Amino acid sequence: MTSRQKRWLDQVGSVLESLNQGVIISDEDRRIIFANSMFLEMGKMSADDILGRSVMDLYPADEAGRLQEFIARRRAEGRAQYEFYIPQSDGGSLPVEVTSRLVHGADGRAYGIITATDISDGINPNQCFVAGAPTANGARASAR
Numbered sequence: 001m002t003s004r005q006k007r008w009l010d011q012v013g014s015v016l017e018s019l020n021q022g023v024i025i026s027d028e029d030r031r032i033i034f035a036n037s038m039f040l041e042m043g044k045m046s047a048d049d050i051l052g053r054s055v056m057d058l059y060p061a062d063e064a065g066r067l068q069e070f071i072a073r074r075r076a077e078g079r080a081q082y083e084f085y086i087p088q089s090d091g092g093s094l095p096v097e098v099t100s101r102l103v104h105g106a107d108g109r110a111y112g113i114i115t116a117t118d119i120s121d122g123i124n125p126n127q128c129f130v131a132g133a134p135t136a137n138g139a140r141a142s143a144r
Helices: 003-017 037-043 061-077
Strands: 022-026 032-035 079-087 093-104 110-118
Touching (some): 022 037, 037 079, 037 093, 061 093
Antiparallel strands (some): 022 032, 079 093
């Protein structure tokens, strides 16, 4: 990480720590370069567990295709919103509403800013992963 990237992360990181959503920032190589404490809590992870790792490494191989679709949509449209989950270090999973945005830093590089909102209240965690399954508000799960 360059000193310029570090300064940028220090600036935005203090703001992102104040949010009630989990937030990660990934670089062009999909490596996680920032995770706020809420995201770490949601995933029952430490910063050492995920910083520097690929976002793809957090998920089982059979979910890679779905995750790739979400990332491709973010790259094509500049943003994406969908229901997915955060894998937890104890083997569990937390259903979340994800918003994802592509931004360009002062260094000209593209970064993904991903926010995750816990939607587990009233949801059987296994249901939200199946397309067409009911969600918390009674709608059908889908990639939006």
